[in-house]
Amino acid sequence: MYVVELDRPWIDSPFLFQGFLLENADDIIAVQDICKWVYVDVVEEEWVEADVNKPTGVRHTQKRYVDKNQMATQLTAANRTYQSTKKQVKHLLASAQLGQALNMADAKVAVKDCVDRVVANPNAILWLTRLKHQDEYTAEHSVNVCLLSIALGQRMGLAAYELENIGISGLMHDIGKMKVPPEILNKPDRLDPEEFAEMARHTVYAKQLLMGRSDIYPGAVDVAYSHHERLDGKGYPRGIDSSKISLFTRIVTIADAYDAMTSDRCYKVGMSSMEALQIINRNIGTQFDKEVARQFIGMIGMYPPGYLLEMSNGEVGIILSADKGYQLKPRVMMVLDRDKNPQPEAIINLAMNPTDGAGQPYKTKGVYRSGHFGVDVGEYTKKGLRIQGFDEME
Ligand SMILES: [Fe+2]
Structure with missing residues (x-):
């Protein structure tokens, strides 16, 4: 079955993308761990019933089943690609650790396959990046950064050969860690401090391992050397500023930070997707590139329509939609005042920088599922509220 909606915000679940296929019993168990119920299996086609007695007609949604075989094939193929890429990166990491020659040929084939899979179905393969095993962190982190970078590159309009180059750059970015004790x-x-300095040297080790090789994309050396640099010049190892940080490095840096923040490690529990996105958002301009970060947040999804948004002044609204290019500034229907009492419903568009009753600009504070604050989004949709991408809740 194809899952289209959870009983909670996607961003609070370990599932990266909004919509994925349940293929086997393990997938179902993974969902059961998180959700009591989910919506499955529909592709929506909206149509409006002509009803002369009603001024605007009644909106209905016609349901049509997705081609399950095609989806199943894509997820199986995506999983095969993920596993074979992981195998290749494990070989490379082991070779680097043992000081053996790096065999890039098979890794390049794997990355080419990753590009094909992301282009065919980014949701299927990126979903796999959420299924993490703590004991295989470095290998899985490398594959995840490779896939997230390819998906982000594709979203930003990079050509296929560039996607292969950024994929290799993502895959190899942390290879220098194999030289850290x-x-x-x-x-x-x-x-x-001494240990941190040694850890930071993984960027330099990566450069030493990769530089001068004719069988690897030269930009990958720069990415591995520079992926801990910051736009404000406060990164390492060189402390270079934005003028010397390439687009590929900016993309891999964000993919790296997001995957690291959302991963469980032996010393910390991974944070939620939303927390990680908020940190990326907060560090735009100093650490992360503005356009790349916005595209990344748009790809993962920070303000899913149909959920509740609490503002910093305490007011609460229902997220309706976000215009293209304004994923961080959704349209919201305000329903509760600052004391959480019902207020006259009014739609605001955060892209227009509206101000509240006190003349202060609205700032977002947190996203919650329907039912929080006593607000049932279904009640509003029953009354006719249209939410982007939502079925009419009967
Ligand atoms: Fe790193």
Whole structure:
């Protein structure tokens, strides 16, 4: 079955993308861990019933089944690609650790396959990036950064050959960690300054491992060397500023930060997708590139329509939609005042920088599922509220 909606915000679930296929019993168990119920299996086609007795007609949604075989094939193929890429990166990491020659040929084939899969169905393959195993962190992190970078690159309009280059760059970005002593790399506690300096050197080790090789995209060396640099010049190892940080490095840096923040490690529980996106958003301009971050947040989804948005002044509204290019500034129907009492419903468009009753600009505070604050979004849709991408709730 194809899952189209959870009983909670997607961003509070471990499922990266909005919509995915349940293929086997394990998938169902994974969903059962998180949700009591889900909506499945519809492709929506809206039509309006001509009803002369009603001024605007009644909107209905016609349901049509998706081609399950095609979806199933795509997820199986995506999983095969994920596993074979993981196998290749494990070989490469082991070779780097042992000081053996890196065999890039098979990794390149795997990355080409990743590009094909992301282009065919980004949801299917990116969903796999959420199924993490703590004990395989470095290998899975490398594959995840590869896939997230390809998906983001595709969203930003990069050509196919560029997607392969950014995929290799993502896959190899942390290879230098294999030269960091394991007792530092796997230390469960906070690193002391000396240990941190050694850990930071993984960028330099990566450059040494990859530089001068004719069989690897030269930009990958720059990405591995520079992916901990910051636009404000406060990164490492060189402290270069934005003028010297390439687009590929900016893309891989965000994919790397997001996957690291949302991963469980032996020393910390991974944060939620929304928290990670908020941190990325807060560090736009200093650490992260504005356009790349906005595209990334838009890809993952920060303000899903149909959920409740609490503003910093305490008012609450229902997220209706976000215009293209304004994923961080959705349209919201305000329903509760600052004391959480019902207020006359009014639609505001955060892209227009509206102000509240006190003349202060609205700022967002948190996203909640329907039912929170006593607001049932279904009640509003029953009354005719249209929410982007939503079925009419009968
Ligand atoms: Fe790194």
